[in-house]
Amino acid sequence: MANLTERCREFAASAMKDGIGQAALEVLQERGYEALTIDRVADRAGISKGCVYNYFRNKQELIQYVFERIVEPAEQEAQQILARSCGAMEKLESLVRMWFGYFSSHRGLFDFLFRDPVVRQLCYESQRKKDAQALDDFGRVLAQGVSEGVFRCRNCGAVAEMIIGAIQFVIERQLELGEQRPAEQEAERILDVFLQGMAANPRERVEVQQ
Amino acid sequence: MANLTERCREFAASAMKDGIGQAALEVLQERGYEALTIDRVADRAGISKGCVYNYFRNKQELIQYVFERIVEPAEQEAQQILARSCGAMEKLESLVRMWFGYFSSHRGLFDFLFRDPVVRQLCYESQRKKDAQALDDFGRVLAQGVSEGVFRCRNCGAVAEMIIGAIQFVIERQLELGEQRPAEQEAERILDVFLQGMAANPRERVEVQQ
């Protein structure tokens, strides 16, 4: 087993990785993925360019680390929500609130997670082609809801896409406009629209449904 | 007022800008934003690289021009839809179908329009002038619907964001997965969800609404 010195070193190395990852995250959030260069990350982390390569073999590994370290916790929380023994409605609400809160506090990550081709490839690989996890999560909750009789979507995957797209775009707009409305309230609004629809007259809905 | 020679010159210049913009658009659709280099645009337009700079001060200006040229036709159609003397429901359906069809047939443009950081920054300026075009359009239709009593959204701008986000993400996923479902049907599905919601039991909705 590792002695004290070694454990200390490992801890320091881990802290450095975290610090660099954090710097990368900040660059990502402030300047977007295109501006995520090793130089800028190093600058942001207050270290030299070469030093980054003491902790990450290459840029891809850094990106992967950021993805895993930063996004995976949210995904894990999503898994916990999915694993609960409760109704789909409650799960859906929890999922929406969780992702909304999560991405509200991590500007730029949504893009990074869902848009960047490199990240997308890494997601696929690390998730063993399970389909993009978040989409899959929402889809499964919706399917559960359908079988419980509380949701009525014909194509759960498609609706999952709509929900994620809506969450993402709403958050981005908010961040862009510099507004800072409470995440809770925004999540509520999204849930309301997706659950009840905007139509004032419920009967119309039945007709469309036929 | 400009004399004939000058007008002729302006016309020619405008045609050149159009040609270059079209070339840029084609590069964008075929190879994506990362491959949008001045070299390739010039090549595609059949002119020299330096010539591009006779019509656009820099790449950013070209991108801005492309952005405006891309949205223009769709935006004009949107304005026509908005100007119709019909109900908000019909207008909304038309808008969704229009944008869905538009972006379905312009692969990669949505990303370019709404995601690229450079474009996004430029959009601010353009959109500040244009009153946040698409969002504004949807928002106004929704507001009309509310006053007509057919829609029940408390914050029309926010719902407009959700709709656009959903449209965009659905289209992107489709393109990414290589699927090619009919735009009409997809638009229908989005309208259905956004109008009627997913909740199977209308009564729940009333409660949430209170």
Add this chain to the structure above:
Amino acid sequence: MANLTERCREFAASAMKDGIGQAALEVLQERGYEALTIDRVADRAGISKGCVYNYFRNKQELIQYVFERIVEPAEQEAQQILARSCGAMEKLESLVRMWFGYFSSHRGLFDFLFRDPVVRQLCYESQRKKDAQALDDFGRVLAQGVSEGVFRCRNCGAVAEMIIGAIQFVIERQLELGEQRPAEQEAERILDVFLQGMAANPRERVEVQQ
């Protein structure tokens, strides 16, 4: 057919390639292969680094160009010597003199031609695995000599290696020591040793031969 402007441009481009190739050659001769960086070549050619890439797609292409443009003429001369309808002895003398004179006036090229792994690979590819050309040339002359009864080597390929190794090393030493003995005389000396051997007593030779 190309008009005058275009032909002029082609000529200029060709001159640039030549100039850059020449610069590369000089770097090669003065500092060796390890120092052959694009920066240095550009510097030597009096142009910017990026400009090199207007004429060569990458470093490998530049190296290949240098090889083809600089070494191939010698190889062609070798082919002409081989094609002559004369005795192997005359051919051998011509070959040795040609290579000796050639490499005497192109310091560092021998290394570049026979030692560098990249060049070696390019040679192989461009010569379609014909075997390193020069070795093959010498080997064939020796074989001809054996069949003519003027040479007595049991393994022509091995002797070809010895001759080339000797030529190369002698030239290098000379260049390194800054000596400038006439190439003609040096070639003579090599031919003498390889043809007659150093043994003072011919009879010894017969014994070894048995």
Add this chain to the structure above:
Amino acid sequence: MANLTERCREFAASAMKDGIGQAALEVLQERGYEALTIDRVADRAGISKGCVYNYFRNKQELIQYVFERIVEPAEQEAQQILARSCGAMEKLESLVRMWFGYFSSHRGLFDFLFRDPVVRQLCYESQRKKDAQALDDFGRVLAQGVSEGVFRCRNCGAVAEMIIGAIQFVIERQLELGEQRPAEQEAERILDVFLQGMAANPRERVEVQQ
């Protein structure tokens, strides 16, 4: 004179230098000169990178040390051969066999010793001190042979160069082609060519000689 502690320290330092040099040698033989990085040497030696710099001021000094350590055993053997009280012919044969065997069993070293520009530059200095070791050795044996009347070379140094160049190139080709012919036989072949020459007709030799 140094006290015991100091001598002990010197001994330890010498052992470290040896170990590092050995590690460098192994890297050299296994991966070639391009892969000879301080990191790899330290790794191979089982010490830290920084520690290398406690024993060698820089990479160049390490290379120089390796060079000297490489040649040393062969050189010592060469000196023993030279010191024998026997004829030049026997000495030459011994020398050729020794070097051939030596480099045959140390893949890649010849290149390192005689070809690498850094080493070459360092060799100058080392060899100026040591009087161009191997070349000098061969040269002296040849000179002895001339005075004994068994060799007939006009310029012993030049012939020494030829022999070394031939040995080196033959070995390299063998290694490159992956062949593994017995060193003894190869040495024999080289000796045969250099002693007796390739000319089938001894009389020709006399003519050339005149």
Add this chain to the structure above:
DNA sequence: TATGAATGAGCGTTCATTCAT
């Protein structure tokens, strides 16, 4: 003395931009 994290110059390469023609 030994360590290995940190450094920074340098590598091959790309590309927006300039400018003499």
Add this chain to the structure above:
DNA sequence: GATGAATGAACGCTCATTCAT
């Protein structure tokens, strides 16, 4: 106005060297 060669800053990455511990 049109050209395209030239530029130079920037990219991801490597590695000899330094230095606080």
